[in-house]
Structures are given as C-alpha cells and as structure tokens.
Amino acid sequence: MARPEFIVSQADNEVIQRLLLDAPRERVWELMTDPELIPQWWGPAALTTTVEQMDVTEGGKWRYVQRDAEGNEHVFSGVYREVVPPERTAGTFEYENEPGDVMFEVATLEELPDGNTLLTIRSRFESSEALNAAVESGMEAGATESLERFEELVARS
Template sequence: MAETSLIAEPGKQEIIISREFDAPRDLVFKACTDPELISQWWAPEGITTTVERMDAKPGGTWRVVQRDAEGNEFAFHGVFHEVTPEQIVDTIEYETMPGHVTFETETLEDLGGGRTKLTDHLVFQSVEDRDGMLQSGMEEEMTGPLERLAGLLQSLKQAASAR
C-alpha cells in the first residue's frame, strides 16, 4: 500500500504532501478537477463534501462546504491560476479565517506503467499560519482524503475495465 508523505520543516511556511497512485495521470487529474469526484474523497472520514462551485480553469473559482456528523459546516474557497494535467495551481482560503490565503501547487507526475505521483506544495502566508494548520489536525485531514482518493481511483479503473 502506498504511503502518504508529509514534510513540514520547522520554521518554514510550507507543507509538502506526496503520494503515489496506481492510476494514470489523466484519471488522477480528473479526480482532482471533477466536482462529482471531488465530493467523494476531499474530506476526512465522516465528513461530507459539497462542491458548490468548481470552475477548473485559469481565473476560475471554487468553493467547497464540508459538514460533520453534528451539522457543523466548514467552507473553503479559492481561485485557479493554472490548470493542466501536469499541474494545478490555486489558492485556498478557509472562510472561518478570512485573509489567511494559502498558495497551492499540485504536481501530477506520470511515473509510467499507469502510475502517478501527486505532490501537493502548500505555501502559507506565515510560519504561524502553517503551524496553526498542523496543530489543528491537518495531517490526518490531508492523509485521510488521499487514502480515499486511492480507493476512488481503483473503483474508477475497475469500472472502466468492466466496460
């Protein structure tokens, strides 16, 4: 089973998360840009995700609302700067903390043999913002969804081969 790697060096305002998937890059790209697919994996276990807006093109905007079992809502939004099968660049703003924008670069590397490495490079406005996210349990919030993404990709591959 593939492991998710999370690197957060002390004193830096960035986090780098990577994971290899047993799926071709075009399928991983689709899962990262298709609202119907994003809603199936883009949250920790037990949280539902509603994609209210996902205009995955340069200058396009997105907004996602997550709800936990108690009905609490957590909303995020951002703007896409670059969207290609090799790289997705956007901003992320947690609406509970307006003004604290994170710059995200997702690189999708074709490893050959139907495998893809996804590297998510998050740059926060300050070390304090980054550390606050880590202390809030972000590691589980990032690694859990990538495990769910791996399962979704396997399901999509199986459905495609059954056709």
C-alpha cells in the same frame, strides 16, 4: 496501498504531500478535477462535502462546504491561478471560517515510466504562525485521510 507522505518544511512555511497512484496521469487528472467526485474523497469521511463551485480554469473559483453530524459547517475556497491539464493546478486555498490566512497550493501530477502517477501537493503558508496553526489544528490527519480516500477512488475507477 502506501501511506501518503506529509512533510512540514518550517524553513519554507510549506507542507508537502506525496502519494503514488496506480493509474495513468490522465485518469488521475479526471478524477481529481471532476466536481461530482470531490465529495467521495475530499476531507474526512465523517464529514459531508458539497461542491458549491468548481471552475477548473485559470481564474476559475472553487468552494466546498463540509458539514459534520451536528450541522456545523467548514467552508473552503480559492481561485485557480494556473491550470495545465493533466499536469498541474496552482491557486489559492482559504478556510473561510478563519479568514485572512490564505495559502498557495500547487498540485502536480508526474507521469512515471511504469505508468503510475506521483501526486505532489505543495501548500505554502503566508507565515510560520499560519503554518504552525494549520499543523496544530490537525491538518496532517485530514489531509492524509483525503489522500487515502482519493487513492481508494483511483483504485475503484
């Protein structure tokens, strides 16, 4: 397994994540957009993730609640602005515990000639302050662990 790439672009107020997956694009899409599978890979393994809402259609909403061992909740939500199966999703992403900083996230699945899939996630922040706060809060560790867990799910499927 290759380690996911995590690139911070200060010039664009953006984080870019990339992961090469050993599976066809259609299968990766199915695993990525199945609400029953999200808890198996989304977020750190130490947290329990519950999908409260996930409507993968343009204008559809999503909302995930993560709980730690002490019962503390971390709530994430957004709205899909674009859904092009099995190629990409684009929409908002907000950490509800600290409302106000909404990022725009685009996830693209590129089908490669060898049958593998390159997943690229671009997260654009409203300001350099919001980007820096996310990076300083541990975004890289959490995002990397999520992608590693997703890669494991893809390998098992």
